[in-house]
Amino acid sequence: MLDAATVTDRIEHILEAHQGMEGPLLPILHAVQAEFGHVPQSALPGIAKALNLSKAEVHGVVSFYHDFREAPAGRHVLKLCRAEACQAMGADRVAAHAQKALGIDWHGTTSNGAVTLEPVFCLGLCACGPAAMLDGKPIGRCDEARVDDLIAEARA
Amino acid sequence: MKIYIPLDTVAVALGADDIVAAIEVEAARRGVSVEIVRNGSHGMVWLEPLVEVVTPSGRTGFGPFTLADVPALFADLAAHPKALGPVADLPWMQGQTRLTFARVGIVDPLSLTEYEALGGLTGLRRALALPKADIVAEVTASGLRGRGGAGFPTGIKWKTVSEAVADRKYIVCNADEGDSATFADRMLMEGDPFTLIEGMVIAGLATGATKGFVYIRSEYPVAIRVMESACTVAQQAGVLGDSVLGTGPAFDIEIRVGAGAYVCGEETSLLNSLEGKRGVVRAKPPLPALEGFMGKPTVVNNVISLATIPVIFERGAEFYKDFGLGRSRGTIPLQIAGNVRFGGLYETAFGLTLGQIVDDIAGGCASGRPVKAVQVGGPLGAYHPRSDFATPFGYEEFAGQGGLIGHAGLTVFDDSADMLKQARFAMEFCAIESCGKCTPCRIGAVRGVETIDRIAKGDAAAIPLLTDLCNTMKAGSLCALGGFTPYPVMSALTHFPDDFAPMKEAAE
Numbered sequence: 302m303l304d305a306a307t308v309t310d311r312i313e314h315i316l317e318a319h320q321g322m323e324g325p326l327l328p329i330l331h332a333v334q335a336e337f338g339h340v341p342q343s344a345l346p347g348i349a350k351a352l353n354l355s356k357a358e359v360h361g362v363v364s365f366y367h368d369f370r371e372a373p374a375g376r377h378v379l380k381l382c383r384a385e386a387c388q389a390m391g392a393d394r395v396a397a398h399a400q401k402a403l404g405i406d407w408h409g410t411t412s413n414g415a416v417t418l419e420p421v422f423c424l425g426l427c428a429c430g431p432a433a434m435l436d437g438k439p440i441g442r443c444d445e446a447r448v449d450d451l452i453a454e455a456r457a
Numbered sequence: 458m459k460i461y462i463p464l465d466t467v468a469v470a471l472g473a474d475d476i477v478a479a480i481e482v483e484a485a486r487r488g489v490s491v492e493i494v495r496n497g498s499h500g501m502v503w504l505e506p507l508v509e510v511v512t513p514s515g516r517t518g519f520g521p522f523t524l525a526d527v528p529a530l531f532a533d534l535a536a537h538p539k540a541l542g543p544v545a546d547l548p549w550m551q552g553q554t555r556l557t558f559a560r561v562g563i564v565d566p567l568s569l570t571e572y573e574a575l576g577g578l579t580g581l582r583r584a585l586a587l588p589k590a591d592i593v594a595e596v597t598a599s600g601l602r603g604r605g606g607a608g609f610p611t612g613i614k615w616k617t618v619s620e621a622v623a624d625r626k627y628i629v630c631n632a633d634e635g636d637s638a639t640f641a642d643r644m645l646m647e648g649d650p651f652t653l654i655e656g657m658v659i660a661g662l663a664t665g666a667t668k669g670f671v672y673i674r675s676e677y678p679v680a681i682r683v684m685e686s687a688c689t690v691a692q693q694a695g696v697l698g699d700s701v702l703g704t705g706p707a708f709d710i711e712i713r714v715g716a717g718a719y720v721c722g723e724e725t726s727l728l729n730s731l732e733g734k735r736g737v738v739r740a741k742p743p744l745p746a747l748e749g750f751m752g753k754p755t756v757v758n759n760v761i762s763l764a765t766i767p768v769i770f771e772r773g774a775e776f777y778k779d780f781g782l783g784r785s786r787g788t789i790p791l792q793i794a795g796n797v798r799f800g801g802l803y804e805t806a807f808g809l810t811l812g813q814i815v816d817d818i819a820g821g822c823a824s825g826r827p828v829k830a831v832q833v834g835g836p837l838g839a840y841h842p843r844s845d846f847a848t849p850f851g852y853e854e855f856a857g858q859g860g861l862i863g864h865a866g867l868t869v870f871d872d873s874a875d876m877l878k879q880a881r882f883a884m885e886f887c888a889i890e891s892c893g894k895c896t897p898c899r900i901g902a903v904r905g906v907e908t909i910d911r912i913a914k915g916d917a918a919a920i921p922l923l924t925d926l927c928n929t930m931k932a933g934s935l936c937a938l939g940g941f942t943p944y945p946v947m948s949a950l951t952h953f954p955d956d957f958a959p960m961k962e963a964a965e
Binding site: 323324325326327328330331352361362365366367368369384385386387388389390421422423424425426427428429430432434437438439440441442 | 471502503505636675713716717718732735736795800868882892
């Protein structure tokens, strides 16, 4: 667990780096998530104070966007595209296969903490679907066999 | 030996980075010196990764390239099993009119020298010598309309911002390209970022804005990286900064990253997000052109609209306007996706029919099965059956068929598609992505999923209810998310009634 003093200290650095920026909250939240792997609750009061917002307003922004996590993800994040162009190439089938192989539903994390499975709506790989992303690395033509490889890679 | 291997996300997703590494290893082993340039993609996705080698007779293509094809690259190139000849001579490239995408795939995306050698900054230099009103007039005369999907005349938007009186104005580039089947913004930013920068600078000159933002979705890490690097190069070269090219006013650009909310592609929601708020849609009026970012006059344009500005100033409004049909002037980068043999980006004048695009250019379905439906314009666009294939590609022409061209993405489905399932997905997507501000969208989408589930169970009485709900969403929603979700739903219901037939499941 992160102790509150460490969080406060690191948040101070992030806030300093964003001084003078117009509309800095999203860049700050991205930086916080890059630092901690999620946006810890204990980070909100400091951010709110620096931006002259209420803690509720900051919480409202964090919870609005799919990207921001309130708890850490697994060691690897596998995103599978659920959008139409990938559906036309069998994305639903591939997603069902991945869920079964991992034993988790969307947004779930395997019990050993290795893999978090997330839906994504379009990676811009619409002419080589089904598309996937493993820890930020894009993957095209991701069929069932490829998903098995990715899962093996993530579990290793 | 000079080799081009794309940095485009598509090429990377199909193994380009591994191929770069393998070529470097093989070259070192053979003691051959290679220079590898990471270019943009030419847009032929079925040939990616598309490797090009510079030969005495020009650039020769090889693709789709695999690791096994690496050693043969150092032997007789003409005998290489993946040899394609000069890329520019391929039929896919020959058929296009590349104006906005003229340099994509050809240049090193971060070389300002190569950019200028192929016409870059010519338009900006011309604009620098013109009064504001003349710049706006040129854009209006070109007939350019918003390529993000709404099709609003770009020149009129610029005129409103230009004539507004304020201490600060902004240019906001909407690069939140969330529609499935669209990737033109991504390809442009990854393959020729200076074109977008130049377009934004010209927009600044035309309106008196001194600050620009590019709001890029977080799902596009490569585009974010390339745009950030390109802005740094442009700042160092004086294209951006206190005085544009040393003679103009100040203009600078900041890259901002979205956070996974589809609705932020809607301009007012994007502005709220940029200000650090929840990406909730704003009621209009006030128009963003008068009260946009931080309440100041703001141009919000799509990537492709802004990236088309340089060629309009380089070659003239008349040149651009001569392409197209009806009120759809110029060229449009078609993005052909889904279940197709030949998918990718194809820039052409407006006016090809849907059938020409799907049957001739895309070559039908990758699965070899018949085409059942084509969704045009992303998740909020209609599903078109074959009977719509004579429709020419243009804003009004597709509106006349109960659809829209949107950002010009086309998703092709074969006959295994279940259109009830597609309609249900449209409602489910709207429910997930709704910002929650207006009731028809927030509640309607949830009820829509339930109503379609009733139809799937054989409840025919739910069909008129779904139609009624779609009318309410269409007429009562604040933005296109709730307002256009009825397009895919109603087109599926109207054109493919068999998929909604009562007791469908029992019959199967």
